[in-house]
Amino acid sequence: MSTLEIKDLHVSVDTEDGPKEILKGVALTIKDGETHAIMGPNGSGKSTLAYSIAGHPKYTVTGGTVTLDGEDVLAMSVDERARAGLFLAMQYPVEVPGVSVSNFLRTAKTAIDGEAPKLRTWVKDVNAALQRANLDPSFSQRSVNEGFSGGEKKRHEIAQLELLDPKVAVLDETDSGLDIDALKVVSQGVNRFAEAGDKGVLLITHYTRILRYIKPDFVHVFVDGKIAEEGGSELADQLEAEGYDKYTRAAV
Template sequence: MSELIIKDLHVSIEEKEILKGVSLTIKSNEIHALMGPNGNGKSTLLSAIMGHPKYIVTSGSITLDGIDVLTMSVDERSRAGLFLAMQYPQEVPGVTNSDFLRAAINARRDTPIPLFSFIKEMEKTIKDMEMKPDLAHRFLNEGFSGGEKKRNEIVQMRMLKPSMAMLDEIDSGLDVDALKIVASSVVALQKEIGCGVLAVSHYERFYQLLQPTHAHVLVDGKIVAEGNEELVTKIDTEGYDWLYKEYNIQPVLEVKENKTFTLGTCAAPKKGTQV
């Protein structure tokens, strides 16, 4: 059983504090919904966990199965079992999906995955995600539609089989059919390997499909309310105004910024090996 523990986490960006003491524990077989108005720190939390260099952890701790995550590089966090399905997936010209995924998988293994086993699993995953059969040979996200990019993130998640999966608005921009495919794939993987899931979304429909075991509301860099799926429903029907009044919270206005970035690669080889 895996356990991701975040304690009193404070994170700043360009000397501005975004997270102001977040504590959260996610265990295997749990699905956590992370909600809150735009610009209040949800993506910051996920990026900080994954190790984006733009987000500076000023205090607090993050551990995965008792190991200090904050001392790890991005690729080490990925190999340890963390995965982030990004809100804005990057295009990587010249690198095919199959080459990227095989290198990433091999970086997690003592011996390379047999080619036949890799091809068989990737073909099945692509079929399950109802994507075009030539996906494996296309450059990573290049020329993909927004929905294809999001589904390709789930292809990667299914293939890499993380112990902790984080989804940053993976449902945004998906039509109804694609939303069902993505949600069912996340649930299938969660049941298959028992991974923990932390999902950011603004839509109850997505959470209805995921059926979260826990729900958290993040406002102004702090978790101000916690519950279960009933909390998701209440926010969907009543919004956040009742929270502002009940907890005397001043909502933070969203600051528009260019959110395109890269985390580096989770396919970085171990020292002394080749991919």
């Protein structure tokens, strides 16, 4: 079993006026086979949680713990976290001019597994993953995210997810900027990953539309750097109808 456990996590960022606390005591446990959705208004700290788990240097953990299968994630470098089984799909994937998708994927796979995949089977695996993400095989020769549409960036990340095969996937607004067709493709990819049974998913989103295609086991309402409410998938329907107003008012 794989378990990502977050206990009393406090995170701050440096501002012109000094350190500002963003996360104010987050507690969350994601076990394999579980899909968790985090929803909340802009500025509530959802992305800060994702980047803190991944080890972004902009964010300073000032308290609490994050463990994966009992191992201290916060003591790991970013690459060690990836090798341990963590995966982050970013809200705004960065461009990497001059590095082809093919080379990027093979280098990442080699770094995570500790050995290079066999070329013949790897090419087949990459082409199959791209096809399932509704991307043409020629896509592998393009520079990473350079000139990609929003849908191509997010579908490329789903292909990465499939090929790198982590224990826990953290998906930061992976539905952002997607049309309905791309949303369905991305959702199908997340569901394929989740249905493996031994995987955990932390899905961060503003809107319930992706939750029509990805059914979360747990929904967490994030407000002012904390979890304000928790429930099952029915909580997402409640948020769709009522919004976040009662939670934001309570946090003031």
